[in-house]
Amino acid sequence: MKIDLRFLLLIPFLAFSAASAQVKQPDWKAIEQETMLHFQTLLRINTSDPGGTEAPAVAYMKSVLEKEGIKVQTFALDPNRPNLVARISGSGKKHPILIMAHTDVVSIDSTKWTYPAFSATRKDGYVYGRGAVDDKDNVATGLMIMLTLKRLNIPLDRDVIFLAESGEEGNVKFGIDYMVKEHWPEIEAEYCFAEGGGVTRTGGKIQYAAVATTEKVPRGVKLVAKGISGHGSVPLRSNAIVHLSQAVVNVAAWQTPMRLNETTQAFFQRLAEISTPEQAARYQSILSGKNTEAAQEYLAVNEPRYYSTLRTSISPNIFKGGYRSNVIPSEAEASLDIRALPDEDMPKLLDAMRKIINDPQVEIISSSAASRPGSKPSSLTTEAFKIIEAAVKTTYNTITLPTMLTGATDMSFLRAKGIACYGIGPMMDSEDGPKGFGAHSDQERILEESLHKFLRFQWEVVSNLAATAKK
Structure with a gap:
């Protein structure tokens, strides 16, 4: 039958x-x-x-x-x-x-x-x-x-x-x-x-x-740059703000690895079904994992929320440094808002971040624990x-x-x-x-x-x- x-x-x-x-x-x-x-x-x-x-x-x-x-x-x-x-x-x-x-x-x-x-x-x-x-x-x-x-x-x-x-x-x-x-x-x-x-x-x-x-897991991380203080009229190569600024630029430009889980896999599959052919092609590219550069860049610029679901994201949100315009500060600090994938290996991620920064004057300080725990996606x-x-x-x-x-x-x-x-x-x-x-x-x-x-x-x-x- x-x-x-x-x-x-x-x-x-x-x-x-x-x-x-x-x-x-x-x-x-x-x-x-x-x-x-x-x-x-x-x-x-x-x-x-x-x-x-x-x-x-x-x-x-x-x-x-x-x-x-x-x-x-x-x-x-x-x-x-x-x-x-x-x-x-x-x-x-x-x-x-x-x-x-x-x-x-x-x-x-x-x-x-x-x-x-x-x-x-x-x-x-x-x-x-x-x-x-x-x-x-x-x-x-x-x-x-x-x-x-x-x-x-x-x-x-x-x-x-x-x-x-x-x-x-x-x-x-x-x-x-x-x-x-x-x-x-x-x-x-x-x-x-x-x-x-x-x-x-x-x-x-x-x-x-x-x-x-x-959901992603919030992680608090600070970048702290230290240098020699001095008079602003004599610029120093050790300027903490300069070193911190370069570290922030490097981290912001870093594209952490793309990784889908059961939820995001299903999300892009179903989203492709209700999208225009042009949009669907981008989502299918993400799903295939092949030649994704153009699709990822499009999402980063035009659909940043979707882009964030592809990876652990890093956003520099607070910058502190200096107290007078004519004083080179000995220390400067930036706070990063990291939203980690649920299964992210944070020590491994921070080791990779140190290599991206590549500056002994900049220290990465991680909070001792996440404000919320990570876990597997619900089935x-x-x-x-x-x-x-x-x-x-x-x-x-x-x-x-x-x-x-x-x-x-x-x-x-x-x-x-x-x-x-x-x-x-x-x-x-x-x-x-x-x-x-x-x-x-x-x-x-x-x-x-x-x-x-x-x-x-x-x-x-x-x-x-x-x-x-x-x-």
């Missing part, structure tokens, strides 16, 4: 659709109204890091969850910076899943905001406020997932855990680091869903959904990733691109402990960033439509991954 290959390719999607149909669906109109209420309330709480405190946001969510009979615990290294853990128990047939979001937000310059940063203003289909896309969208939808699971009394094969963590924006000792070291049993899970991905829309048309399955063959792909298709009707983040998230702590983590996020317009409305920008906003679609997407993922399958 001849079997149609197209039918075989549809089997995973059909299986997912059948499972989805078995899960009781919420009254989405009512859910959207409540989501907006919680979202605006959370946005109006100043949880700036530094400058604010997460305690009021945690107290609000604790009250909301406990009114529904959901078990809630709080854990705090600092009482002003607590972490909230809510759990809905399943049968225990399968290991738990974890929904994670951070309640703190980056600080603001109030003079740059059209609407007050903590006003949660609704205007023309948008909600404006610090944290709108980083990360109170995930906080609000995580809260609503828990409330909805409880109200509909969905039978579960897994516990569903919600972690609203503090300190993600630069103070992980209060949040994820503390929870992993001191309260691991409360958040241990098979899968985790957190920030780090998102759906890209350009010109009103959805392009793709990015799901973060790994693309898990039950969770397959369900994510199917939910992307049903919610957004687009392709899923596994992505390696060039920045860092708290998922790195969980991956290092063996949890398969997937970074997800709402739909965002690519035009918003250049307009100054992105995460950490002078202003921040999210489409109301995007928030509600994201909740539906999360519901599809969590309910179908955790719910007991009907026979």
